[in-house]
Amino acid sequence: MGLDIWFLLAIGFSFSGYAAYLLGLRRQTIRPNRASWLIWATATALEALTYAAVNPGAPQGWVFALSAAACILVTIGIWHRSAWSPPSPTDTFCIGTCLTALVLWLVFREAFWAHMLVVAAVPVSFWPTWASIWADRSRERSPAWGLWTFGDLATLLIAVRGAELGVAELGYILVELLCHASVWFLIGLATINPLRSLGARRGGLFIFDRYRPSTNLFRVGENHLGKAVFAATGFAEGDVLLEFTGQRLRADQVPSRMRGRGDRFVQVTPDHYMGPSGRLDDLVNHNCAPNAGLRFGDEGVFLVAIRAIAPGEEISWDYSTTLRESNWHMLCQCKAPSCRRVIGNFDSLDAERREWFRARNLVAPYLQRDEVTEKRAVG
Known part of the structure; x- marks a missing residue:
């Protein structure tokens, strides 16, 4: 029963985060880094596939699969609203890492190493967002980062409670947890407050604190x-x-x-x-x-x-x-x-x-x- 509770919490936090982020996009209260989201959409889709191959039937695999679908939806929303610029060398490196992982998995059927390459690529994919927030933390006011951090914690507990525990089992979850938490700390823990992050309605406008x-x-x-x-x-x-x-x-x-x-x-x-x-x-x-x-x-x-x-x-x-x-x-x-x-x-x-x-x-x-x-x- 405990596993079911943590599974529901992981799904709930993750999707609440994506819902909050999509709402922020619609209200134009956030200015996400386009390069990071393009990479994340690719990486999360690949991660969901490789994780399912390494750990068939694992319940947290569904968390990854649904998160990947939501991530792709956010990226499409950003694409629709933004003019895209050429990727930087860092962006290109991360995209290349993900494509290498895909080739390893599809050609050589080395799902374990493909999975580990994606784990290594995750911090690189966060770099453009970290740099953007360091320059101006108001770019990411969304409470989604706190919700994603809680979702990662719930997913980690699911993995810890599993029968087998290995590097492939925990690597991606730990890295995601640290990366999401780092963004949340950078923009300020108070951004979990919806009033501060999403704005309060005043007539047809949304006014921030x-x-x-x-x-x-x-x-x-x-x-x-x-x-x-x-x-x-x-x-x-x-x-x-x-x-x-x-x-x-x-x-x-x-x-x-x-x-x-x-x-x-x-x-x-x-x-x-x-x-x-x-x-x-x-x-x-x-x-x-x-x-x-x-x-x-x-x-x-x-x-x-x-x-x-x-x-x-x-x-x-x-x-x-x-x-x-x-x-x-x-x-x-x-x-x-x-x-x-x-x-x-x-x-x-x-x-x-x-x-x-x-x-x-x-x-x-x-x-x-x-x-x-x-x-x-x-x-």
Whole structure:
């Protein structure tokens, strides 16, 4: 009976993890490493086959088989939503290791060694994700990593309770347990909390818990308009300050009458916006003479310093650098000497200012128009 309980727990934790991860993908609250998932989809499918060959009839083989199917489903979801880049040398090495294992199994029928090669490839496959999290742990906010760790523990207990115990029996389970647990520790054990990881619904949006910045980088204070973000230390020109991480929304999903504090939407394409994140980036205000600007890249949307910023100075950016909406405007009270009084879309800026932002890659990509076309338009 105990074995049945652990088997059900292993299945339950594993599939709860995949369900949470798929939900995070759908809500765009996580940014998984595409290379790792492509490798995992291949490796888990191969592992399920080789494990079944080495241990026919073992109940944990079903855990591997169902996990492989779920892993492939997640990878398809990532593929559908993402643009794929060529694999790195590390990715290529891991894929090559898995293909070698497949050849060993299919050609030479050496299922044991194929199984062990996949075990060795698992830590390599985690490397792109570890590197991504080390750079920014908010990329993996999902509670799935904690659930997968618990599932691995249950699967390990199933194996320990088995009649025979060997390297092939335990190798993959132990390595998976250590790898899943390492990611969970890196992103923070508190991410098992669904509110922190998946976001709380507020209308049509999912708002995260408050981001707690390091006190030696920023502080949240008040200015003449309300809440604002201030530098608690100095920044040099070009420094990355924050990442904007709001939920991506279609234009028809954005409330039509959002003003003031409620208007925390950033236009990222002609048809899509980034909504509020519930984090520090929501509190960065507009200024007609900003000290920072938004830079769009393959890894995300980042606020970067466009000049040296002194401690105590408010962080700000120019809202017009992402907008093309013709009917949007907002009265400006930034009090800068060059204040435009009314904030409008990108075309409301003069040609010289537009070119200044474009030359520094501080506008939304869809506003980066050909320089020749721009000059003709001005002429």
